Amino acid sequence: SAVISQKPSRDICQRGTSLTIQCQVDSQVTMMFWYRQQPGQSLTLIATANQGSEATYESGFVIDKFPISRPNLTFSTLTVSNMSPEDSSIYLCSVGVTLNTEAFFGQGTRLTVV
Amino acid sequence: KQEVTQIPAALSVPEGENLVLNCSFTDSAIYNLQWFRQDPGKGLTSLLLIQSSQREQTSGRLNASLDKSSGRSTLYIAASQPGDSATYLCAVNNDRGSTLGRLYFGRGTQLTVWP
Numbered sequence: 204s205a206v207i208s209q210k211p212s213r214d215i216c217q218r219g220t221s222l223t224i225q226c227q228v229d230s231q232v233t234m235m236f237w238y239r240q241q242p243g244q245s246l247t248l249i250a251t252a253n254q255g256s257e258a259t260y261e262s263g264f265v266i267d268k269f270p271i272s273r274p275n276l277t278f279s280t281l282t283v284s285n286m287s288p289e290d291s292s293i294y295l296c297s298v299g300v301t302l303n304t305e306a307f308f309g310q311g312t313r314l315t316v317v
Numbered sequence: 318k319q320e321v322t323q324i325p326a327a328l329s330v331p332e333g334e335n336l337v338l339n340c341s342f343t344d345s346a347i348y349n350l351q352w353f354r355q356d357p358g359k360g361l362t363s364l365l366l367i368q369s370s371q372r373e374q375t376s377g378r379l380n381a382s383l384d385k386s387s388g389r390s391t392l393y394i395a396a397s398q399p400g401d402s403a404t405y406l407c408a409v410n411n412d413r414g415s416t417l418g419r420l421y422f423g424r425g426t427q428l429t430v431w432p
Binding site for chain 2: 303
């Protein structure tokens with residue numbers, strides 16, 4: 204199993220500002236993902252965080268808006284840039300050790316943009 | 318593109334009832350399927366993982382079945398308790414055509430168990 208520490212757990216931010224969310228795993232993992240959960244919706248994948256290279260973004264998400272870093276196999280950050288109220292969501296970090304094992308999630312970051 | 322549907326969207330039952338939550342997916346080429354629980358404003362807790370070659374998995378009062386060929390999974394909760402109140406999410410891991418390891422989620426079933 205993997206234990207994930209995600210920070211901050213929640214924040215209220217002014218529009219136009221940026222917020223960086225951190226995801227720390229207690230062991231090395233090959234797969235690390237960032238998801239967004241908008242109010243009343245299910246989870247949507249933002250991007251795959253690749254260690255040592257640029258993240259792979261899903262359709263509708265771009266690097267300028269959601270820059271991601273992954274400097275090693277245990278840590279990643281997601282930045283939500285130039286925020287607007289539409290960015291108010293829960294952002295979740297997820298990891299996978301192998302394809303045959305469970306995916307694990309952090310506790311999420313509840314972001315409110317005012 | 319994989320699409321996951323969960324029925325019902327919401328369920329409210331008295332304590333002690335046995336429950337069935339349904340999940341269906343459009344592309345049967347999956348690696349595995351996972352059921353999660355999400356408490357309000359929180360992250361996801363993994364409940365059960367079923368590999369594509371398996372038919373079911375059990376953990377305590379929970380039993381999940383998988384019929385890969387028909388694109389269906391069922392989560393059975395026995396003797397429900399108020400502490401089971403949460404949103405239950407179904408997610409599949411495709412084995413082709415997408416980023417390995419990424420999950421496709423349903424919208425969830427919001428369960429309320431009242432005393």
